[in-house]
Amino acid sequence: MSDLVQQLEKEIAGLKFKASKSNVGTVVEVGDGIARIEGLSEVQASEMIEFPKGIFGIALNLESYGVGAVILGDFTQIKEGDVVKTTGRILEVPVGEDLIRRVVNPLSLPIDGKGVIKSKINYPVEKIAPGVITRQSVNQPLQTGIKSIDATTPIGRGQRELILGDRNTGKTTIAVDTIINQKDVICVYVAIGQKASKVAQIMATLEQFGAMKHTIIVAANASDPAPLQYLAPYSGTAMAEYFMDQGKDVLIVYDDLSKHAVAYRQMSLLLRRPSGREAYPGDVFYLHSRLLERSARLNKDYGGGSLTSLPIIETQAGDVSAYIPTNVISITDGQIYLESDLFYAGVRPAVNVGLSVSRVGGSAQVKAMKSVAGRLKLELAQFRELAAFAQFSSDLDPATKSQIERGRRITEILKQPINAPVPVEEQVAVIWAATSGHMDEIEVERCQEFETGYIKFLKVFKGKPLEIIKEEKEVSEKTQKLLEEAVKSFKKSFR
Amino acid sequence: MAKLNKHLRKLVTKMVKSSINAEGVVNAQMVQKFSRALTSLSLSQSILALSEFIKGLKREINKSSLIVESAVETSPLLQKEIIKTISQHYKIINSQFIINTSLLGGLRVKIGDTLIDNSIRDKVDQLRERITHV
Ligand SMILES: Nc1ncnc2c1ncn2[C@@H]1O[C@H](COP(=O)(O)OP(=O)(O)OP(=O)(O)O)[C@@H](O)[C@H]1O
Ligand SMILES: [Mg+2]
Numbered sequence: 001m002s003d004l005v006q007q008l009e010k011e012i013a014g015l016k017f018k019a020s021k022s023n024v025g026t027v028v029e030v031g032d033g034i035a036r037i038e039g040l041s042e043v044q045a046s047e048m049i050e051f052p053k054g055i056f057g058i059a060l061n062l063e064s065y066g067v068g069a070v071i072l073g074d075f076t077q078i079k080e081g082d083v084v085k086t087t088g089r090i091l092e093v094p095v096g097e098d099l100i101r102r103v104v105n106p107l108s109l110p111i112d113g114k115g116v117i118k119s120k121i122n123y124p125v126e127k128i129a130p131g132v133i134t135r136q137s138v139n140q141p142l143q144t145g146i147k148s149i150d151a152t153t154p155i156g157r158g159q160r161e162l163i164l165g166d167r168n169t170g171k172t173t174i175a176v177d178t179i180i181n182q183k184d185v186i187c188v189y190v191a192i193g194q195k196a197s198k199v200a201q202i203m204a205t206l207e208q209f210g211a212m213k214h215t216i217i218v219a220a221n222a223s224d225p226a227p228l229q230y231l232a233p234y235s236g237t238a239m240a241e242y243f244m245d246q247g248k249d250v251l252i253v254y255d256d257l258s259k260h261a262v263a264y265r266q267m268s269l270l271l272r273r274p275s276g277r278e279a280y281p282g283d284v285f286y287l288h289s290r291l292l293e294r295s296a297r298l299n300k301d302y303g304g305g306s307l308t309s310l311p312i313i314e315t316q317a318g319d320v321s322a323y324i325p326t327n328v329i330s331i332t333d334g335q336i337y338l339e340s341d342l343f344y345a346g347v348r349p350a351v352n353v354g355l356s357v358s359r360v361g362g363s364a365q366v367k368a369m370k371s372v373a374g375r376l377k378l379e380l381a382q383f384r385e386l387a388a389f390a391q392f393s394s395d396l397d398p399a400t401k402s403q404i405e406r407g408r409r410i411t412e413i414l415k416q417p418i419n420a421p422v423p424v425e426e427q428v429a430v431i432w433a434a435t436s437g438h439m440d441e442i443e444v445e446r447c448q449e450f451e452t453g454y455i456k457f458l459k460v461f462k463g464k465p466l467e468i469i470k471e472e473k474e475v476s477e478k479t480q481k482l483l484e485e486a487v488k489s490f491k492k493s494f495r
Numbered sequence: 496m497a498k499l500n501k502h503l504r505k506l507v508t509k510m511v512k513s514s515i516n517a518e519g520v521v522n523a524q525m526v527q528k529f530s531r532a533l534t535s536l537s538l539s540q541s542i543l544a545l546s547e548f549i550k551g552l553k554r555e556i557n558k559s560s561l562i563v564e565s566a567v568e569t570s571p572l573l574q575k576e577i578i579k580t581i582s583q584h585y586k587i588i589n590s591q592f593i594i595n596t597s598l599l600g601g602l603r604v605k606i607g608d609t610l611i612d613n614s615i616r617d618k619v620d621q622l623r624e625r626i627t628h629v
Contacts, residue, residue: 011625019613020621024605038554041608065554085610 068271070227092122095242123238129293136299145181145421151373156364158297165338181421190236193259229263244305256312334358383407412447511551561590
């Protein structure tokens with residue numbers, strides 16, 4: 001108690017009263033979380049403005065006689081004629097360690113009922129991306145624990161990798177499983193325009209796998225006003241940047257940017273901005289480019305932290321040429337493309353390996369994986385082609401036949417259930433076995449069973465090949481001999 | 496809602512500018528002349544143009560209107576003093592003095608879009624903001 005009094009006294013003593021000078025305007029129209037204000041001649045774009053009753057807003061449309069602004073709070077309290085003030089500040093949100101394990105809204109207010117967040121540090125929600133001199137190239141892997149991704153589209157720390165696919169193709173699952181697989185990486189999961197029940201389910205999953213202890217969830221749900229949904233990814237990024245500035249590696253997931261663009265379109269229509277293609281305002285490209293530019297790998301002089309982002313886009317009937325998907329594809333460093341056909345054919349995760357790319361992750365992939373997965377992508381692509389062709393012909397030459405059989409087995413071992421990330425050394429051992437032909441005589445239906453047994457066997461095998469791979473991060477000739485020995489003796493018992 | 500066309504909108508803006516002289520004083524003759532010209536348009540365009548014209552004039556006048564609020568009545572001498580001080584920085588064409596007891600004390604001055612608040616009320620608000628953040 002006396003502590004509080006002391007603190008109050010200190011605060012009051014430090015307060016210097018000044019006549020406050022501000023630029024003001026008058027609300028001329030209000031509704032749907034949007035206000036049109038006359039005056040405010042000195043306001044800047046994205047500046048925070050103050051309505052009566054302590055409600056804040058952001059100035060967005062600067063016009064000759066006033067501004068269009070979004071209201072962050074209860075807009076029903078605001079009426080025509082209210083006086084609005086500039087604040088001279090860009091919107092800031094509390095950030096810091098206290099947010100970890102928590103579910104907050106885009107203003108950093110808790111929505112998990114676990115009490116107030118005491119953080120004293122604020123970060124601006126909009127920030128200029130780190131410049132070239134502060135950056136370093138991506139050369140450290142971010143393991144997703146998902147075999148098909150780590151092997152064929154590896155992601156590096158500081159990279160922006162887009163996850164795109166139709167609805168219900170497992171996009172969120174890939175992001176959540178990647179978060180589950182992290183140990184030394186702080187994660188921020190930004191939910192935009194989703195059902196509250198889905199977000200609660202994601203939190204429960206993360207909690208169940210002990211992943212909330214390194215994760216912040218920022219949620220603006222479907223029932224929240226469009227301005228909050230618009231703000232969510234920017235505030236999430238501010239929270240992530242705090243940790244990057246501490247020299248930590250951070251992963252942020254934006255789930256999803258399609259809904260974010262829709263929220264922005266709604267706001268823009270209310271602000272009566274001219275609209276263009278698919279009724280989106282002209283600056284929708286900038287909306288996402290300025291967000292994703294903030295992902296970076298800082299160099300030693302700047303603390304060496306990194307911010308990796310996994311934006312998610314939902315496509316309609318697999319159409320990647322729609323406005324928003326093409327925009328985001330052009331901004332990111334690669335994409336993981338999920339396909340409904342694969343998903344329903346039981347290939348899950350439904351990654352289309354041929355269409356998925358990672359433009360910078362290759363240099364970050366661990367050597368061990370590179371050596372065994374090098375030809376994987378090509379082999380799978382050839383397999384798909386041959387398999388399609390094989391449907392029309394009955395007599396195939398033996399070489400083609402064996403290539404198809406190999407492909408079927410590789411496809412099988414890249415399947416993976418949800419919430420079951422695989423450590424990289426196990427991935428290496430399994431992919432090595434499949435690509436080097438050791439599984440050719442295993443029935444396709446039994447490949448997954450074989451995989452499970454084989455890994456179990458390797459864990460207790462005398463030479464400890466898994467530990468060696470983990471240690472050396474490569475597959476030396478000696479290790480390869482060891483693996484060969486192991487797989488042969490395991491096969492004898494596998495019948 | 497019908498909209499004023501671009502060309503007409505530009506014209507109205509020009510009319511507003513030329514209705515007010517360099518000192519910020521409204522020229523009544525000019526206003527009359529322009530209003531008459533605008534009424535010669537088609538009815539719907541004329542209504543829109545005239546309301547735009549009036550809005551524009553109001554905005555311009557507002558730029559040089561001084562509003563002073565105080566908790567207690569200000570003496571004519573003080574009023575003169577206030578106008579003199581403020582006109583060193585801003586153009587003042589008309590002024591208005593209002594009593595607003597909710598300020599508790601001190602003055603709140605508004606000229607155009609600029610608000611200078613030196614009232615007790617504002618200080619109480621600053622104090623409240625400070626201690627609620629502890
Ligand atoms: N690898 C997998 N194995 C089995 N089931 C999976 C796998 N991945 C996803 N699923 C299931 O598929 C369903 C859809 O997954 P998810 O919610 O991740 O898809 P989404 O693309 O994010 O969907 P939405 O469009 O609704 O956001 C879920 O029930 C999930 O459990
Ligand atoms: Mg989803």
